[in-house]
Amino acid sequence: MKPFLFSGIQPSGEIHIGNYLGAIRNWVKLLDEYDPLFCIVDYHALTQPYDRDLLAQRTFDAALVNIAAGLDPERCRLFVQSHVPAHTELAWVFNTVTPMGDLSRMTQFKEKSQRAESESYINAGLFTYPVLQASDILLYKAQAVPVGEDQIQHIELTREIARKFNARYGETFPEPKQIVPKEGARILGLDGKAKMSKSLNNYVGLLEDSKSVWKKLGPAVTDPARVKRTDPGTPEICNIYSLHKSFSPPEDQQHVAEGCRTAGIGCVDCKKILHKNMMGVLEPIQEKAAALRAQPERVEEVLDRGARDCADLAERTMEEVRDRIGLRARR
Numbered sequence: 554m555k556p557f558l559f560s561g562i563q564p565s566g567e568i569h570i571g572n573y574l575g576a577i578r579n580w581v582k583l584l585d586e587y588d589p590l591f592c593i594v595d596y597h598a599l600t601q602p603y604d605r606d607l608l609a610q611r612t613f614d615a616a617l618v619n620i621a622a623g624l625d626p627e628r629c630r631l632f633v634q635s636h637v638p639a640h641t642e643l644a645w646v647f648n649t650v651t652p653m654g655d656l657s658r659m660t661q662f663k664e665k666s667q668r669a670e671s672e673s674y675i676n677a678g679l680f681t682y683p684v685l686q687a688s689d690i691l692l693y694k695a696q697a698v699p700v701g702e703d704q705i706q707h708i709e710l711t712r713e714i715a716r717k718f719n720a721r722y723g724e725t726f727p728e729p730k731q732i733v734p735k736e737g738a739r740i741l742g743l744d745g746k747a748k749m750s751k752s753l754n755n756y757v758g759l760l761e762d763s764k765s766v767w768k769k770l771g772p773a774v775t776d777p778a779r780v781k782r783t784d785p786g787t788p789e790i791c792n793i794y795s796l797h798k799s800f801s802p803p804e805d806q807q808h809v810a811e812g813c814r815t816a817g818i819g820c821v822d823c824k825k826i827l828h829k830n831m832m833g834v835l836e837p838i839q840e841k842a843a844a845l846r847a848q849p850e851r852v853e854e855v856l857d858r859g860a861r862d863c864a865d866l867a868e869r870t871m872e873e874v875r876d877r878i879g880l881r882a883r884r
C-alpha cells in the first residue's frame with residue numbers, strides 16, 4: 554500500500570498560473586509515488602472575508618479546473634472538506650493539545666491579521682486555522698504534504714501537534730514530511746515584487762484567453778536596466794525569464810537569455826515568445842475545462858466518490874482517537 558499524500562486546495566475563485574506551477578503541476582508528478590488525497594478546503598475559506606453566494610460555485614470550479622489541469626480522478630481522490638465532518642471534529646480535539654503560544658507565532662496569522670481591514674476580521678478561526686490544517690492531514694495519517702514555502706511553518710506545527718497528541722494519548726499519528734518543489738515554490742506576480750496572487754491582481758488566470766494573457770504580459774515588469782531596446786539586460790533577475798523557465802522549451806530559454814544579454818532581442822519579442830509557449834500549456838487545459846463544464850455531472854461524481862472514500866478513511870482514525878481520548882462510545 555502506498556503512503557497517503559494530502560494537499561489542500563483553496564476554493565478562492567480563479568486559479569492562476571502560480572497555483573498551477575507551484576502546486577497542481579507538482580502534484581501530478583507525485584501520483585505514482587503516493588496515494589493522493591486532494592481536498593478543497595471550504596471551511597478554511599470562512600476564516601477570511603468571502604462571498605457567501607459564490608462559495609459553492611467556487612468549490613465546484615476549483616474541482617473542475619484542477620481536474621482539467623491534470624489531476625486524474627482515476628489516480629487520486631478529490632473531495633470537499635465540509636463533506637467529511639471528521640475534519641472539524643478532529644480539529645476540536647487538536648485544539649485541546651495545541652498551545653496558544655505556538656499559534657500566535659505563526660507568520661501567516663500575523664500577516665493576515667495585519668492586512669485585515671478591521672479588528673472584527675481577526676477571528677478565532679483565523680488563529681486556529683493551522684489546527685484545522687493539521688487535522689486535514691493527520692485525519693488520514695498522511696505521510697507527505699506538498700506545500701509552498703509559506704506553508705512550511707504550518708507543517709512543522711502539524712508535526713508538533715502529532716507529537717503532543719502521541720505523548721499524551723499514545724502513539725497514534727505519524728509525523729508527515731513536507732515536499733517543497735524545487736521549481737515553482739514561489740512564483741512571483743507580474744509586478745515582479747510579491748508572490749502571484751489574485752488579491753494583488755498580479756496574476757494570469759489558468760482559463761484566460763490569449764488576448765487577455767497578452768494584455769497582462771505587455772506591461773509586466775522586466776529587468777529595469779533595459780530602458781532602451783539597445784540596453785543589454787540580465788535575464789536571471791527578470792521575472793519574465795523565470796516564467797520562460799516554467800513554460801518554454803530549453804532552446805527558447807537559451808535564445809531569450811542570449812538575446813537579452815546582448816540586446817539581440819527586445820522585451821516585447823521576449824514576451825511574445827513566452828506568450829506563445831504559455832498559451833501552448835494553457836489552451837489544452839482550457840479545452841478540457843470547457844468539456845467538463847458541459848458535463849458537470851462528471852465533476853460531481855468525482856467529488857461524491859472522493860467524499861465517500863475519505864469519510865470511511867476518516868472514521869477509522871476517529872474511532873481510534875475517540876477511544877484514545879477516553880470518550881464514552883455511543884451504544
Ligand code: SF4
Nearest residue numbers: 776791793813820823
Ligand atoms: S529580454 Fe526578456 S529576460 Fe531580458 S529583460 Fe526583457 S523580458 Fe526580461
